[in-house]
Amino acid sequence: MRMLINVPESVVPDALRGMAAAHPELTVDVDRRIVVRRDAPVAGKVALVSGGGSGHEPLHGGFVGPGMLDAACPGEVFTSPVPDQMVAAAAAVDSGEGVLFVVKNYTGDVLNFDMAAELAEDEGVRLAKVLVQDDVAVTDSTHTAGRRGTGATLFVEKIAGALAAEGAPLERVADTARRVAESSRSFGVALSACSTPSKGGPMFELPPGELELGVGIHGEPGRERRAMMTSGEIAQAAVDAVLEELPSQQPVLALVNGMGATPLLELYGFCGEVHRVLAERRVPVARTLVGNYVTSLDMAGASVTLCPADEELLRLWDAPVRTPGLRWGV
Template identity: 85%
Template sequence: MKMLINVPETVVPDALRGFAAVHTDLTVDVERRVIVRRGAPYDGQVGLVSGGGSGHEPLHGGFVGRGMLTAACPGEVFTSPVPDQMVRAAAAVDSGAGVLFIVKNYTGDVLNFDMAAELAEDEGVQVAKVLVNDDVAVTDSLYTAGRRGTGATLFVEKLAGAAADEGAPLDRVAAIAHQVNEVSRSFGVALSACSTPSKGGPTFDLPEGELELGVGIHGEPGRERRAMMTSGEIADVAVDAVVEDLRPDAPVLLLVNGMGATPLLELYGFAAEVHRVLAARKVAVARTLVGNYVTSLDMAGASVTICQADEELLRLWDAPVSTPALRWGC
């Protein structure tokens, strides 16, 4: 496999050095692996901290900034960050109003964020946590007990981040984060396997002419493998999966997300099919976001995430945001 890297062992710090050089409005501690919004903590504002294994960019570092995260903790590729990173991030963003940890449901992330919350509270930081578990494809996987946390992480970070930016107290910010997770569902499809720098090749075998329905963002197995399908057929399966599980009775936010190697030409075509299927299921779409946001290195494929949005959530979605990967209204 050809990769644009120096050596596998330095992929994450090399990327963080580049991130620091480009995004000078953020403070990037390459050695300790914490990305913080410059100027934090903000007086009276709840701090939002998230993180996870590298390889899912722009999640999470690309969502640090006004109206989203206050700090992010990148781990090694597909590996949870360690508690010391999270404690350091919490201390850096705590204004006295408390800190919300946003945690995807993967075993390592959950254990380490739980430990970090205890350590931060010992240091006088009030911590609340929300677990994101929106993936309807499987109940348990190689990395989780229960459903995996995937595309809804973006919705949680954006909507809770907007509330924090407005000065909402910790209990309200946490309640919004929990609400968003409860009304969000995701389903992913892989057209090819991802390749990690350490392995130097595909992490799983996906034969030519087949796809994986319900794949996880680390390449975990999904519901089934089938012969290659058209964009419209894939949309039928993905939309049916999320709609049948959520059964929305209000307009939804829609994320049509690329897994890392799918070009926008294909993603927009897929988005058209997703809109078609949602309309046929009588699900109104209030807002749509298309692009590579919650990725799996170089995996080809896409995921569909819906979030049932009331007027308050729509207002928070439209609120200004200014991060490396998401920006409007500023």
């Protein structure tokens, strides 16, 4: 085990203590496990709440701040947070304008956010939900009925967060979030398995010299196991898989995302190949984000997420954001 941890049981609260220390602009409740904008609730603004299993950082706690999420609920590693966390988060951030839950499509998350929505509504919070299900690799998977939710979560949280920051009402924020979620598609590749603290070793076997095409962000199986491919071949497989199911080919937002352990040097090389393939397919790229944003602990590999973007979505993408994990324009 090559992990920088104390004991497996304390990984999540230990990380939350570190977030609190590094980010005085956030309120981190280690006991209740919620990360909240320090200035929440923001008067007149719809609030965004997301969450999910830990191990995908900076998603979601690292996306809390002006222009993106108002609160995040981290679960145990690769395990859904519980409804109590979500209800507490909603109560902490609701200004009276309502709350949007951003939910990745995994059975546990979906059930728990549904229950939390009912509980929060009982307490008088106006609630809307958006389900992110962008991963084209498989339908139905280890933890999912339908497509898995992966990289598009970042697009949804950034764009809906920008619209909420402008003062748009809940219905419009939710509609735009759904438009982004429904039009984005992703495909991921693993070059090594991730290791969870509780297991203390790899989540699955991936012999050196092989890769998993279409892997999920918890190491769920993808489409096929293949002998090692070049960066260019991987880019072609990933981009073509995404384009095949992309509803529109207007200019796209592109996320070239690292799974955690792939060096940024390699990720930029992969980004070049993704751009090359997109140019060959005549898909214009409006914006590109490269880095480790929706990770799978120490998995080596990468994913590509594309979102067709009109002028309105591009404007919201470019709008200021100030979070630990994504920051520009302010």
